[in-house]
Amino acid sequence: MKFVARFVHILLWLKVAVSPALLGAFIGGMxxxxxxxxxxxxxxICTGFGVVLGIIWAEKTRRTVGLSKFHGRLIGHPEVDGSKSK
Structure with missing residues (x-):
């Protein structure tokens, strides 16, 4: 079970780290x-800059908030989960 937890943790870290890299590649393409x-x-160069920023962001998120809590806040936001705010 520890293997699965570690694997999920790595995937969450990659999810945070890769998003700025993709944004950098898109900007370079534009x-x-x-x-x-x-x-x-x-x-x-744009992709590399995005990778560096993504690694810094993922590590800062992991150390301060925690990756599970970070993704939980994103997924649980009222605009994302479809619930109507009053």
Whole structure:
């Protein structure tokens, strides 16, 4: 059971860390789209910057709030779970 808990914890950490990396790749792609040419170093730099920010964010979240509590707050938000606020 400890293996499953560790695996879920790793997946939650990756979920937090990868999101800025994807955003960086998207921004790099938009820059290349604006330049009308594919410049691989631009995409690589933007993605790398996103990976570094994602690692920092995931570690800060893990140490301060906790990954399970962080995701619980996101999923339990009234706008996400579909309940109507009064």
């Amino acid at each position: 820059i290349c789209f604006a330049l009308n040419e594919m410049v691989l170093p631009v995409i690589t």
